[in-house]
Amino acid sequence: MYFSRFHALMALAFSILVTGCASPYPHVEEDFQTDWQSQEYNAQVHLLPSAPEALARRIHLVRHAQHNIDLTYFSWDKDTVGLMLVDELVKAADRGVQVRIVLDDLLVFNEKWLAEADQNDNIQIKLFNPFGSRKMGWLGRAPNFMRHQQTLDHRLHEKYFNVDHHTMILGGRNIGDAYFGYSDSANFFDMDTLFKGDIITPFTDNYQALWDSEHVQPISTQIKVKMGAQYKTLTKALNKTKRKHPGVVMDIENNIRRLKPLDMIDVVATPVFDSLDKLNDQQPYFRSRAENTIKTELETAKQVTISTPYIVPSQKKFDVIEQLTEQGTEVSLFTNSSASNDSLFIPAYYKQHRQTLLDMGVDIHEYRDQAVNEDHFFHVDTYYHNKTLIVDDKLTYIGSSNFDPRSDFLNVEFGVFIQSEAFAKDVHHYLTKQQSTLYWYVTRDDQGKTTWESNAEMHSKDPNYGSWHKVPDWIFKKMDGEFEL
Structure with a gap:
């Protein structure tokens, strides 16, 4: 079993075992946030009816993006789905689309394939609440976590996919084979919803606040790659997974070709942000x-x-x-x-x-x-x-x-x-x-x-x-x- 949540909890377990104590619940005032005002927006929604379509819609949107793509994910796996989607983002950037990605750093180690994509003039990748250790896996991170638990315990769990501020996908899926039914080891039963309309505006603002915050750092400051590497690590990994899983690649492309016009439902939606x-x-x-x-x-x-x-x-x-x-x-x-x-x-x-x-x-x-x-x-x-x-x-x-x-x-x-x-x-x-x-x-x-x-x-x-x-x-x-x- 290799899932991101599994690895995150493995790291957490090691840290708890070493520290030997549990974190106490913070005190919360009874009237905490009762004065917070919500706001309603008009929206059109479409529940993505299957795991393959959830991926096909994402790739289709990237291929037709004209101006910008903003993404946030807790995890992004180096597998067929993860590598193919990064490759699609690179191609979009090559034709002038501005791509921004924020990833939580818990599962990002020395990911040169991601850092290479960041070298594209039109791609910027930032890491949320980065660790001070990149090598030796969890063995290197556990001492880092022990020294800075109060800070490093906080992780970015949002899953956000916004293309041209026109179409947005929210839900439970991270990026990786297991979230779209393409893992030959084990998969997640998950769900996504596609949004259009005014509801996208507050999510765009929320993303910008995260992007501008002190809690995200450019991946280039954390992972070093040779300048002008021309996606050497990324291309090698992508070609390898395509050779290993040709049936998965074919199925993904077939699902993209089979996409039908969206059947949207008009709704009233109220966003809530942390x-x-x-x-x-x-x-x-x-x-x-x-x-x-x-x-x-x-x-x-x-x-x-x-x-x-x-x-x-x-x-x-x-x-x-x-x-x-x-x-x-x-x-x-x-x-x-x-x-x-x-x-x-x-x-x-x-x-x-x-x-x-x-x-x-x-x-x-x-x-x-x-x-x-x-x-x-x-x-x-x-x-x-x-x-x-x-x-x-x-x-x-x-x-x-x-x-x-x-x-x-x-x-x-x-x-x-x-x-x-x-x-x-x-x-x-x-x-x-x-x-x-x-x-x-x-x-x-x-x-x-x-x-x-x-x-x-x-x-x-x-x-x-x-x-x-x-x-x-x-x-x-x-x-x-x-x-x-």
């Missing part, structure tokens, strides 16, 4: 602003669907879920099962949280570790990565936040609330169209024992989560590190 002040005070700007934005809708909700890959409480409590169930709201949760979770740590805590949520009356749907997504090129192990919220089938959240402690207090996040019954219907269908084969339905039997059911299959123990997990789970729980997850 604050870079979080890097100094660890306050939950995004979550507080988001909850205040939809406070009325939550208080009157009859049914809420919550989708998150990592179900982790803040300060040991599921405050919003508890509020909803106590007022009689029907709550459905879609998340990873213990076996499908790409995090090593969350399953250690989730066993207890599952019981708490069942006690509240939450309907739990856990993603199967061997679920087969119809749109994936390779049918291998899959992990749940969708992040959304649907309130009364008319208000939908799309964004980067998992609504977990790391998203609340450490990561920089953003999202948008969309008012539209038609769009909510599309999102609900996307999550549930393969419900009987993708998820376990988790309930309690007449004796109060937890059961997992999918089609005619039923289990009384955590499916495919063996006894060998007991020891590592015990170790991870002793770390008491949920604040970091």
Whole structure:
């Protein structure tokens, strides 16, 4: 397993083991951000209906870009998808398009292939909150993290794709084979939405503020490459992956050719942004602003669907879920099962949280570790990565936040609330169209024992989560590190 989240948590685990203590939750005033004012915008939206189309739309947009392309991602893998997209950006830059990329630095080591692209006069790449170590992998970074944990714990988790300030893609996907169904090892079940209209303006402003901030540094100051290298490392890696995966390359090109005109839905959208002040005070700007934005809708909700890959409480409590169930709201949760979770740590805590949520009356749907997504090129192990919220089938959240402690207090996040019954219907269908084969339905039997059911299959123990997990789970729980997850 090679996923970015996995590697990030491996680094985190090493650091926690070395420091031997968990970070405390910061104090948050009860009225924090209650005076923050949200603003509505007109927009047109299109839920990208499959993983291959999510990539095909991106490449198609790059190939037809005329003026500028702005991108932000938590991770960008050096694989077929990652290399092909960088190559497309280089070609766009060669014809005069101004390209700007901001990447979180957690998974960027000595990436010369990216630094070479930055040498193009029309491409600028910046790294968010860069580490002081580039070599020796995690062994080099762990001491760096230990010395500067309070600063380096903050990561940029936004996923943003803006072409010509005309078309924008937001969602849960980073850039890499695994996010578009093209990994022959394991893939993520994820979701993206394409936007047009006035909603793009506040996201453009948010990007510019990030670009101008002290928290991003040019990649050229961090990774050195020979001047005039003419993309030597990038070209070599791209040619190698094309030879190794010709079927993937062909499928990507075929999906681009098969793209149809977009069927857009007119909506009213409300963006919510984090604050870079979080890097100094660890306050939950995004979550507080988001909850205040939809406070009325939550208080009157009859049914809420919550989708998150990592179900982790803040300060040991599921405050919003508890509020909803106590007022009689029907709550459905879609998340990873213990076996499908790409995090090593969350399953250690989730066993207890599952019981708490069942006690509240939450309907739990856990993603199967061997679920087969119809749109994936390779049918291998899959992990749940969708992040959304649907309130009364008319208000939908799309964004980067998992609504977990790391998203609340450490990561920089953003999202948008969309008012539209038609769009909510599309999102609900996307999550549930393969419900009987993708998820376990988790309930309690007449004796109060937890059961997992999918089609005619039923289990009384955590499916495919063996006894060998007991020891590592015990170790991870002793770390008491949920604040970091």
